[in-house]
Amino acid sequence: MRVDVVTIFPEYLAPLDLSLIGRARAAGILDVAVHDLRTWTSDVHRTVDDTPYGGGPGMVMRPEPWGEALDAVASPDGSPGSEPPHLVVPSPAGVPFTQPLAHALAGESRLIFACGRYEGIDQRVLDYAAERMPVTEVSLGDYVLFGGEVAVLVILEAVVRLLPGVLGNADSLVEESHADGLLEAPVYTKPAQWRDLPVPEVLRSGDHGKIARWRRDQSLLRTAGRRPDLLPALPPQALDKRDRAT
Numbered sequence: 001m002r003v004d005v006v007t008i009f010p011e012y013l014a015p016l017d018l019s020l021i022g023r024a025r026a027a028g029i030l031d032v033a034v035h036d037l038r039t040w041t042s043d044v045h046r047t048v049d050d051t052p053y054g055g056g057p058g059m060v061m062r063p064e065p066w067g068e069a070l071d072a073v074a075s076p077d078g079s080p081g082s083e084p085p086h087l088v089v090p091s092p093a094g095v096p097f098t099q100p101l102a103h104a105l106a107g108e109s110r111l112i113f114a115c116g117r118y119e120g121i122d123q124r125v126l127d128y129a130a131e132r133m134p135v136t137e138v139s140l141g142d143y144v145l146f147g148g149e150v151a152v153l154v155i156l157e158a159v160v161r162l163l164p165g166v167l168g169n170a171d172s173l174v175e176e177s178h179a180d181g182l183l184e185a186p187v188y189t190k191p192a193q194w195r196d197l198p199v200p201e202v203l204r205s206g207d208h209g210k211i212a213r214w215r216r217d218q219s220l221l222r223t224a225g226r227r228p229d230l231l232p233a234l235p236p237q238a239l240d241k242r243d244r245a246t
């Protein structure tokens, strides 16, 4: 997968060199380029923002540098029939970021992230891009961040771990929270007794059938207790008779 990030704070993306994302880059699974939006300014102050039309507080990111940046970064890679990249724009007004969206983005060969700052990017940049490539505005949640850079780190963590070869044990992806629409059961490791708290007996029983049933029950109970909104979204076949009894 090729990822381009356009931002006025390239150094905010430094964590993309670390940990499993850094390893995926070193292994050639992921190719990341971070671009400074100010490269595409033409005035001495390298201005990227201006006052909003219609008045109001704050500043808005000007369309010219964004237009030139996206023209340059999105230009076709030259290979015949190459797909246009998918432009992802973090925004509190976007669609909620979810595991299904992470899976959809993990299926793309090229992603471009446009990091907004101030009051956001002039809407015409997105309208223009949408005529040339898929554009998705993505929200991390119902709150407002300073800028899109942290959102890009979050989105990329969720997307990159889904790429084949990134996780050592691909079973982790099947069993974790949101993979099947439920929250994962609680997890434990050694020692079997810590302070006055033992690991649940069933997990030490060696009975794989009982362990699977316990984990399933815990997963259902946790989801019902913490995220009841997830249950109506499950397809009917996701729950069997025993699940319903739990």
Ligand code: SAM
Pocket (backbone or CB within 6 Å): 089, 090, 091, 092, 093, 115, 116, 117, 118, 119, 120, 121, 138, 139, 140, 141, 142, 143, 144, 145, 146, 147, 148, 149, 151
């Ligand atoms: N004026 C905008 C609004 O009310 O919708 C908020 C702008 S915010 C201060 C600046 C930038 O931070 C946004 O352009 C976006 O890139 C990013 N951002 C803020 N909150 C976000 C969220 N919940 N999800 C994703 N990106 C967010």
